[in-house]
Amino acid sequence: MDVTQRLAHNLRRLRQRKGWSQEEFAFRADIHRTYVSDLERGARNPTITVVDRLAMALDVKLGELLD
Amino acid sequence: MDVTQRLAHNLRRLRQRKGWSQEEFAFRADIHRTYVSDLERGARNPTITVVDRLAMALDVKLGELLD
């Protein structure tokens, strides 16, 4: 499984654990709502700065999203 | 320290531990030599697919490069 798919599954799992909608998650990470949707479907290849913001919003390490 | 700087330092440290030049590392990761130079100086904001290739070449987890 490639890294964008691993990210996709980790994002969805961790977001749902927080009980957030994609929209609320997007707001907290300061990322556009539609982009979060794309990421959770594995349809995008984000930069590390974006993934860093996602990790901070979820309060996890980058490795937990990507490994 | 931001994520591109953390990546920069981790890359240089792990590459040197392997005893590789930037050129040899670049070849192994299938990335251009000057791009590796840019990354080790924190001058680029790469996508996760690029960092994934770097991690595989170094035989480490993504988290070891970014956390």
Added chain:
DNA sequence: GTGTGACTTTCAGTCCGTG
């Protein structure tokens, strides 16, 4: 063996909407 500026092409990332 490495750093750097300049460059073109590709795609990250945003914003509008629809079912």
Added chain:
DNA sequence: GCACGGACTGAAAGTCACA
């Protein structure tokens, strides 16, 4: 609340010559 599309702008990908 989410998937998905179209259109757009800025930035990343990828390469080169030269110091």
